C-alpha cells in the first residue's frame with residue numbers, strides 16, 4: 001500500500017515535470033519561431049498525424065446556411081443521441097421541451113458517447129464554439145453555437161456516409177416528432193398579421209383527451225378509420241409511386257353533438273399531428289387562403305368546421321347558378337361597382353379557391369397533411385365539394401346506438417355490463433339521441449363509489465321522455481317553429497304538410 005503510494009507520487013512528479021517542459025517548448029515555439037516556419041511545421045505535423053491517424057471525423061454544425069437556420073441534421077442528431085446514447089454519457093444537458101413539460105436529455109459539452117451501428121463503432125462528442133468577442137457590444141457574436149463531432153475508423157467511412165447518417169436522420173426526425181408538444185393553431189384575421197411578424201397562425205399547446213378508445217361509434221367503422229389513418233401515415237412511398245400528393249381529405253357529417261370535433265381530436269392524438277383550425281369567415285381572399293396553407297407544416301390536420309356556414313361557397317363557382325340568378329347577380333355587381341363597393345367584394349374566398357387546395361395544383365404544397373371538413377348539413381354542400389374522389393372519405397357521425405352507449409358507459413361509469421343494459425338497448429333502437437346527450441346523463445364528476453345504476457336510471461328516464469315527446473303529434477306552432485328554424489338554416493321541408501294542427505308526413 002505504502003509502495004503504491006510512493007510510486008504514485010513519483011509518477012505525478014514525472015507528469016508535472018513533463019507537462020511543464022512541454023509548456024515551455026510550446027511557448028518558445030509560439031514566440032521565437034518565425035511565422036512562415038511555424039506554418040510549415042504545423043502543416044507538416046497535421047499531415048503526419050492524419051497519415052498516422054486511422055480515424056476520420058465529421059462535424060455537424062448547429063447553425064448553417066445563409067440565414068443561419070438551425071441545421072436539420074444537427075436537430076435530428078441531438079434527438080437521436082438523446083434517445084440512443086445520452087444514458088451512457090457522464091455529463092448531460094437537460095432542457096425543458098418547448099411548450100411542453102417533457103425533459104429533453106442531450107449529451108453535455110465535451111462529453112463523449114459511443115454508438116454501435118451494425119458492428120461499426122462511432123464516437124460522438126458535443127462541443128461549443130468559442131464565442132467571438134464583439135467589440136462595442138456587451139454581447140458576443142457567436143453565442144451558444146454547438147457542433148457534434150463524429151469519429152470513426154477510416155475503413156467504415158462509406159457506411160457512415162451512406163447508411164449511418166441516413167439512419168440518424170430518420171430516427172432523429174421520428175423522435176423529434178414524438179417528443180414535440182403538439183399545437184392547436186388558429187388563423188389570425190389578416191389585419192392582425194404584418195409583413196415583419198408574419199404570424200398568420202396563433203397557437204396554443206394541444207391537450208385534448210379524446211381518443212379512439214373514448215370515441216363512441218360503430219366499432220367496425222372505427223377500425224376502418226384507424227386502418228385508413230395507418231395506411232396514410234405509412235404511405236409516403238405509395239403516394240409518390242401513384243403520383244398523388246401525400247394528403248387525405250375527410251368529410252365528417254352528422255347532427256350536433258355526435259362527436260365530429262371529438263373525432264378530429266382523436267385523429268390528432270392517434271397520429272400525433274398538430275391541428276390547424278382554419279376559420280374561413282375571417283379569410284378575405286383566395287390569396288390569403290393560399291398564404292395560410294403555405295404556412296402550415298407537415299404532420300398536421302387542417303380543419304374547417306361547419307363548412308356550410310363558413311362561407312356561401314355554393315354560389316361562387318361559374319355554372320352552378322341558373323341564368324336568371326346570374327343575371328341578377330351581374331346587375332347587383334354593376335350597382336356595387338358604381339357605388340365603389342366592388343374592390344372589397346372582388347377579393348373573396350371562392351369555392352374554386354378552396355378546391356384548388358383539395359385537389360388542384362396547390363394541393364401538392366407540403367406533405368403529410370389531412371384535411372377535415374365538418375358539417376351538420378351535408379345536403380347543403382356544393383356537389384363539387386363532396387363528389388367522389390374529392391374528399392377521400394365521408395364519415396357519418398350518427399345518433400347513439402347500443403354499441404356507442406357501451407363505450408360511453410365504460411368511459412363514464414367504468415362498467416362493461418349491467419342488468420339495465422337490456423332496457424337501454426331496446427330504448428336506443430326506438431329513440432334518436434346524440435352521444436352528447438347520453439354522456440350528459442352518465443356524467444358523475446367527483447363522485448367516487450357511486451352506484452352506476454343511478455345514472456343508468458337517469459338515462460332511461462331521459463330516453464323515455466324523449467320517446468314520448470317524439471310520439472306526440474306536433475302542433476301547428478311546433479311545425480311553424482321548425483319551418484322557421486330550417487329556413488334559417490337554408491333547408492326546405494318539402495314532403496310535410498299540416499292538417500288540422502297535426503303534421504302529416506308526405507313520405
Ligand SMILES: Nc1ncnc2c1ncn2[C@@H]1O[C@H](COP(=O)(O)OP(=O)(O)OP(=O)(O)O)[C@@H](O)[C@H]1O
Nearest residue numbers: 214215216255256257258259260261262435436439
Ligand atoms: N361519439 C362520441 N363519443 C364520445 N363522446 C362524444 C361523442 N359525441 C359527443 N360526445 C360528447 O359530447 C361532447 C360534444 O361532442 P362534439 O363537440 O364532438 O360534437 P360535434 O359533432 O362536433 O357537435 P357540433 O356539430 O355541434 O360541433 C363531447 O365533448 C363529448 O364529451
Ligand SMILES: [Mg+2]
Nearest residue numbers: 260261262305
Ligand atoms: Mg363540433
